[in-house]
Amino acid sequence: MTDQPPSSTATPELFTWEFATNPYPAYAWLREHAPVHRTRLPSGVEAWLVTRYADAKQVLADPRLSKNPAHHGGPADARGRTGIPGERQADLMTHLLNIDPPDHTRLRRLVSKAFTPRRIAEFAPRVQELTDGLIDGFARSGSADLIHDFAFPLPIYAICDLLGVPREDQDDFRDWAGMMIRHGKAGQGGSPRGGVARSVKKMRAYLADLIHRKRAALPDTPEPLPGEDLISGLIRASDQGEHLTENEAAAMAFILLFAGFETTVNLIGNGTYALLTHPGQRARLESSLAAGERGLLDTGVEELLRYDGPVELATWRFATRALSVGGQEIAAGDPVLVVLAAADRDPERFADPEVLDLGRRDNQHLGYGHGIHYCLGAPLARLEGRTALATLLTRLPDLRLAVEPADLRWRGGLIMRGLRTLPVEFTPVP
Numbered sequence: 001m002t003d004q005p006p007s008s009t010a011t012p013e014l015f016t017w018e019f020a021t022n023p024y025p026a027y028a029w030l031r032e033h034a035p036v037h038r039t040r041l042p043s044g045v046e047a048w049l050v051t052r053y054a055d056a057k058q059v060l061a062d063p064r065l066s067k068n069p070a071h072h073g074g075p076a077d078a079r080g081r082t083g084i085p086g087e088r089q090a091d092l093m094t095h096l097l098n099i100d101p102p103d104h105t106r107l108r109r110l111v112s113k114a115f116t117p118r119r120i121a122e123f124a125p126r127v128q129e130l131t132d133g134l135i136d137g138f139a140r141s142g143s144a145d146l147i148h149d150f151a152f153p154l155p156i157y158a159i160c161d162l163l164g165v166p167r168e169d170q171d172d173f174r175d176w177a178g179m180m181i182r183h184g185k186a187g188q189g190g191s192p193r194g195g196v197a198r199s200v201k202k203m204r205a206y207l208a209d210l211i212h213r214k215r216a217a218l219p220d221t222p223e224p225l226p227g228e229d230l231i232s233g234l235i236r237a238s239d240q241g242e243h244l245t246e247n248e249a250a251a252m253a254f255i256l257l258f259a260g261f262e263t264t265v266n267l268i269g270n271g272t273y274a275l276l277t278h279p280g281q282r283a284r285l286e287s288s289l290a291a292g293e294r295g296l297l298d299t300g301v302e303e304l305l306r307y308d309g310p311v312e313l314a315t316w317r318f319a320t321r322a323l324s325v326g327g328q329e330i331a332a333g334d335p336v337l338v339v340l341a342a343a344d345r346d347p348e349r350f351a352d353p354e355v356l357d358l359g360r361r362d363n364q365h366l367g368y369g370h371g372i373h374y375c376l377g378a379p380l381a382r383l384e385g386r387t388a389l390a391t392l393l394t395r396l397p398d399l400r401l402a403v404e405p406a407d408l409r410w411r412g413g414l415i416m417r418g419l420r421t422l423p424v425e426f427t428p429v430p
């Protein structure tokens with residue numbers, strides 16, 4: 001699989017099956033020849049793709065670009081079909097990724113209070129326990145689909161635990177989330193039809209009821225109790241005059257689930273795949289783990305995010321007025337999509353960007369975004385990614401792909417980049 005750009009001067013075809021498998025040559029071409037490129041997406045919507053690092057960083061932090069889909073110049077009733085968040089399920093859609101200041105500032109401050117680094121640090125033993133439990137489930141068999149058996153369940157159980165979804169209800173969440181990941185992204189406004197619509201509806205009803213029950217059970221103390229869950233933290237903040245409506249609390253729980261779920265599945269999936277296909281880098285990481293060092297694991301997970309990260313395109317942005325990006329005029333109402341995967345391989349920013357170097361130091365990648373919408377869950381994602389990869393490599397030392405890389409299938413969605421399955425083999429471990 002070569003990552004070199006096509007030599008022809010014709011614009012490469014985007015959104016084909018080959019593109020989903022390896023979009024990097026096409027992105028390299030765009031970066032060089034059409035860094036701010038207007039394209040028709042498979043949904044029919046026209047949008048600008050921004051592929052250079054410097055432009056990407058500017059756009060992600062530019063207040064003239066709104067996250068509110070009401071600023072889209074196209075017809076509102078078409079939004080559901082185009083992938084732009086629409087009117088349907090509107091109550092769950094008014095979350096951090098679809099709003100601007102001052103509402104964004106208010107809600108982000110509130111959830112940041114509940115989503116503290118301390119809470120994440122306290123959560124480390126539980127992430128390790130979940131990781132070990134999932135590996136125990138297939139370690140004796142000598143084979144597994146690492147997406148289905150490992151990368152998929154780990155983040156869903158982790159975020160359910162953090163939110164305070166009781167363990168006995170977590171398999172329902174696993175089913176609902178599975179339906180949404182397979183058939184559409186309700187969280188990003190994908191057209192929620194049939195099973196997806198039913199799953200979103202069930203999840204919404206469940207979250208509303210859970211918030212209700214937690215509010216009734218919340219002890220009347222001003223300070224959070226040790227180990228208090230995130231939904232209780234949100235309710236406490238809203239009861240202390242932070243103006244969080246019950247709808248906003250449900251939308252917040254929903255976005256935490258969705259922003260924190262498929263992204264982490266793909267960090268583990270893409271990351272493991274990259275390690276299995278770069279034996280030198282994998283051996284380097286294994287010897288560092290065996291020596292009890294953590295440094296290479298930490299820089300390595302960042303490099304895996306840069307090299308083949310879970311979020312290929314940042315979420316929708318809309319020009320609120322005419323503006324210029326990288327010398328290209330963009331009209332008011334136009335959608336703008338920042339291609340994080342292209343920016344993170346920009347040779348103007350990264351030395352040897354096509355090379356996976358787990359020890360890379362100068363690595364200010366955009367895998368978690370930039371600006372006011374910078375990933376809120378980055379500390380949790382890092383914790384899960386580091387724990388998952390280190391434990392896999394340590395417990396299953398001869399882990400290997402069970403198929404040729406060319407036989408793997410990548411999901412074709414717009415925003416996320418990830419594998420459908422990751423079949424592996426290893427010597428069974430008793």
Ligand code: HEM
Nearest residue numbers: 096097259260263264267314315368369373375376377381
């Ligand atoms: C490796 C895993 C992850 C990656 C690569 C990732 C990436 C991103 C990116 C690129 C954005 C910004 C999108 C934009 O500006 O359009 C974002 C925002 C966000 N992420 Fe993550 N994310 C990950 C995991 C998580 C987790 C585990 C959570 C929480 C449980 C989370 C919660 C959020 C939230 C709430 C936002 C919206 C923040 C805002 O709008 O203020 N993410 N993430």
